[in-house]
Amino acid sequence: MRRRLINSTLAVVLVVISVFGVSLVIVETRTITSSAQESVDSEALRIVSIVDSRLIGGEPVNPDILAEQSGAKRYARILIPGRSPIEIGEAPSGDVIRGLAEGERGETVIVEESRSTVTAEVGRTLLIIGAVALLAVVAAVLLAVRQANKLASPLTDLAETAERLGSGDPRPRHRRYGVPELDRVADVLDASAERIARMLTAERRLAADASHQLRTPLTALSMRLEEVALADDLETVKEEAHIALTQVERLTDVVQRLLTNARDPRTGSAVAFDLDEVIKQQIEEWRPAYRSAGRAIVHSGKQGMRAVGTPGAVAQVLAALIENSLMHGGGTVALRTRVTGNQSVIEVTDEGPGVPADLGARIFERAVSGRSSTGIGLAVARDLAEADGGRLELLQQQPPVFALFLSREVRSGSGTGPGERPVR
Structure with missing residues (x-):
């Protein structure tokens, strides 16, 4: 029973974790990807606004100034009509996330970030989710074991009580377990034990009473029968036999009385x-x-x-x-x-x-x-x-x-x- 309770509890927890965990992974992945795209687009807009303001003011536009003013940490490429392309940072390799923005003077700013950065962020999130899921599984197993012991131990104890009753030990145990259904079973077993104890006591008492009450009448009857066996006179034999029959009737009445008194002393x-x-x-x-x-x-x-x-x-x-x-x-x-x-x-x-x-x-x-x-x-x-x-x-x-x-x-x-x- 313990194993079944643990397995069922663990199965429920795994199903819940699977449903909600997969949904959470999907949502977090999309959220991280969207956040990275928004960050790249925001940086492109910031750079293009700086380029616009410098072109309008006739100020020089070069990589060092743009990197200092924009605080760019990603690769950026600025295309200004009539000028050579300006690049900030190191161009990423492989798959990239690209942000594009255009200025008032026709300039174009392209900001790129390697998708591996997003993948790494998603990996860290998955690791956290996995750790939480593992912690939930461990907690579920511990709770399942505790609950299984709480339910299985009383059942084992009740089974031992029933076995004791069957083996002739009718002492009630008066143990309760804090579970209404199990306490009800314990109440019934204790009541049965008390009834069995009363029945056994009545049986032992009847046996002791019968042994005591019949001992002397049986001895007297035996002596009377011995006298009948030794008597030669027919009248004496008849008289002794009549007395013996009377004693037998009294013995029968004694037995009946003891049985009646054993069932209900008030009868x-x-x-x-x-x-x-x-x-x-x-x-x-x-x-x-x-x-x-x-x-x-x-x-x-x-x-x-x-x-x-x-x-x-x-x-x-x-x-x-x-x-x-x-x-x-x-x-x-x-x-x-x-x-x-x-x-x-x-x-x-x-x-x-x-x-x-x-x-x-x-x-x-x-x-x-x-x-x-x-x-x-x-x-x-x-x-x-x-x-x-x-x-x-x-x-x-x-x-x-x-x-x-x-x-x-x-x-x-x-x-x-x-x-x-x-x-x-």
Whole structure:
């Protein structure tokens, strides 16, 4: 592209120089020739006027006097009737420019100048014109190179940006070049880079979330299937298989929920559901793991509450909190349900050391963890809660108390009492 810009610019300059240069040469040549002819004619008139004045006054007419009075620098020949021709200067050889003038006494003055003088003057003019043309060509080449670099370098840079996007590096460069068209292309590429970065971030986040959220349910399902394989009683097999199918349905719901949340975290499919059923299912699913760790998980608080949300998402939030207490907490884990205003609240607490003071404000951020875990679970749980219009908060750091707030469905005549009933 650089070569094309330089060649095209140089071609335009050469055409312009050729057109105007040839015209200028013709005009200057004619001007110099006309000026030389006028000068010769003027000198002839001056000499003939001197000769006339001397003849009228009876003064002698000779070459020295005429040369002194006229200041002639060219060859002049004076023809006076009845006298010998008078010559001033040296007669030129070759082609000449001739000027002729006649006086009142019949005298004739002929002034001649070699045409080589005019040719030399034309040559000097052509040399000046050629030098100016060469200077114009050099300036045009320099400007063409600068303009070519100004246009080609941004295009090369934009091509490198597009290549980086294609190779998976979506960082926008935010470079502008002072050319509106190129800046527009740069704006589009930067916007595309930002969109690709968001898409890649969402994909990586989905992969991390899915890996984290499916790990424990898959382990539980595997253990359940092992129990099915080892069971001899048909009723036990049917019961375990039914539980396993229920877990598969929950896994399907988890995957669907993660995909929906990855596309648009604000998208929800909230319905009214029974909180007790979700809590009971989570306790049953996590009880074997807690027994293996020599710990217990209990439920207390208000019963028969109905909340508005997505049961699968609420189950995953509770699973994240229960798993967090299993990994980082200690003693008995308690799930307490209560009502505050128009919200249903599920609190998850344990008897462990709690959340370190330096992590309290950042506990729901991704990659923030008090130990060697991924730091994803609580962040995913918060996103799932917010997608259903709820919220997840850390109410107390020591001992730790996490609370899930959900909109409550109030039913008339739901005479459930406030008494606490532990479930083990």
